[in-house]
Amino acid sequence: MPELPEVETTRRGIAPHLIGRRITSVVLRRPDLRWPIPPEVGALLPGQRIEEVERRAKYLLLHTQVGSALLHLGMTGVLRVLPPDAPVGKHDHVDIALEATTVGARILRFTDARRFGCLLWQPPGTTHELLENLGPEPLTDAFDxxxxxxxxxxxxxxxxxxxxxxxxxxxxxxxxxxxxxxxxxxxxxxxxxxxxxxxxxxxxxxxxxxxxxxxxxxxxxxxxxxxxxxxxxxxxxxxxxxxxxxxxxxxxxxxxxxxxxxxxxxxxxxxxxx
DNA sequence: CGATTCCCCTGGGCGC
DNA sequence: TGCGCCCAGGGGAATC
The missing domain is CATH 1.10.8.50 (Helicase, Ruva Protein; domain 3)
Known part of the structure; x- marks a missing residue:
């Protein structure tokens, strides 16, 4: 059950593998997580470079020039950076493939047995409605x-x-x-x-x-x-x-x-x- | 507006 | 070993 510390730990774990790297393709095996995955994810992400990996509340944002993938891990969601040939399990719903570097090609794989998680889209310069009306981050001075x-x-x-x-x-x-x-x-x-x-x-x-x-x-x-x-x-x-x-x-x-x-x-x- | 309830989903634990 | 049952829970949506 990912709580904020686990989401932040996930962010720190995956960010070094993602930032500055170009997305080559997106594989959507299960288009219906908590909500349907919007078409922009598959249509716009390929070819884009991930500029930043941000956490807001328990959401993770993969920022690119054309928009941001907005992820929530729900109850059982897991994000892992794996080799492209990693065996696909029953609950491996999404792969975001990354261009090869000196360490080889990698995929960012989203696994979520209960599918309480989500993968949504945030256009550039906008704030997704799920992120509106959120209170402050607990580890900032705004929270006291x-x-x-x-x-x-x-x-x-x-x-x-x-x-x-x-x-x-x-x-x-x-x-x-x-x-x-x-x-x-x-x-x-x-x-x-x-x-x-x-x-x-x-x-x-x-x-x-x-x-x-x-x-x-x-x-x-x-x-x-x-x-x-x-x-x-x-x-x-x-x-x-x-x-x-x-x-x-x-x-x-x-x-x-x-x-x-x-x-x-x-x-x-x-x-x-x- | 605030309080409360419902619901999404599946693996794990348990009793039989 | 198999089956039915219940529980867990983030958090948005619906209802009161």
Missing amino acids: GDLLWHLSRGRTAAVKLFLMDNAVVVGVGNIYASEALFAAGIDPRRAAGSVSRARYARLAAEVKRILAWAIERGGTTLRDFINPDGMPGYFVRELQVYGREGEPCRTCGTAIRQVVLGQRSTFWCPRCQK
């Missing part, structure tokens, strides 16, 4: 406790859902939301509007700390993140609350509890989080 505090006034939804709202801040997925709220000592069920300014400052700091740590960790396990079923960058043994219902809190020993918020499993320590 005051932002959370201001946006949350009057909000009655659970603070965990508020934290996962992409219009508030992007890239905080289900696992990291539970972990950050634990680290900040905030009950995930609490109404967002009832959390104090000081506690939001703490929460923002913990979100930054945890995401930065996971990105750093992902960078050290680059070879492992290609495992689509793993939890790249974040090891199960290091989770404080996620997936630990009934197990003792690592801080106080109280049994971790689970509740469903917004159709998502949520974990917290009833003693450490208020």
Whole structure:
């Protein structure tokens, strides 16, 4: 389940192989991911040089002069740089072939078993509608406790859902939301509007700390993140609350509890989080 | 506008 | 070993 750290790790992993390299062809084996792949992807990309590989929220953008491929990995999406003759698996939906260099030809392969991912098109000089109305990146100065505090006034939804709202801040997925709220000592069920300014400052700091740590960790396990079923960058043994219902809190020993918020499993320590 | 629910999809785990 | 069942979840879309 790629969260922001895994997407950023993917970007760092593939970018050196892509930037400055020309696309020779595009193979679309499965034209219907979450949404149909628009015709521009196959029609315009061949012949273009990839100028930059950008991440915005959990989206990746491959920029060329004629437009940008917009990718989301969904739940099970994986991007790998492979030799052109790599055997094609059942869920290998897209290949973007790259011109040969001294190391030989390569393809960028998009694999996605559940097809929650997407491959869309963004014309030059435009912002795709999916990228409009997104909140700030969590690792920038634009994201801080005051932002959370201001946006949350009057909000009655659970603070965990508020934290996962992409219009508030992007890239905080289900696992990291539970972990950050634990680290900040905030009950995930609490109404967002009832959390104090000081506690939001703490929460923002913990979100930054945890995401930065996971990105750093992902960078050290680059070879492992290609495992689509793993939890790249974040090891199960290091989770404080996620997936630990009934197990003792690592801080106080109280049994971790689970509740469903917004159709998502949520974990917290009833003693450490208020 | 905000809150809530639904839905897309398939592999993995489990019970029988 | 095989089969049916349930669950996971990013996040847009629809509904209340």
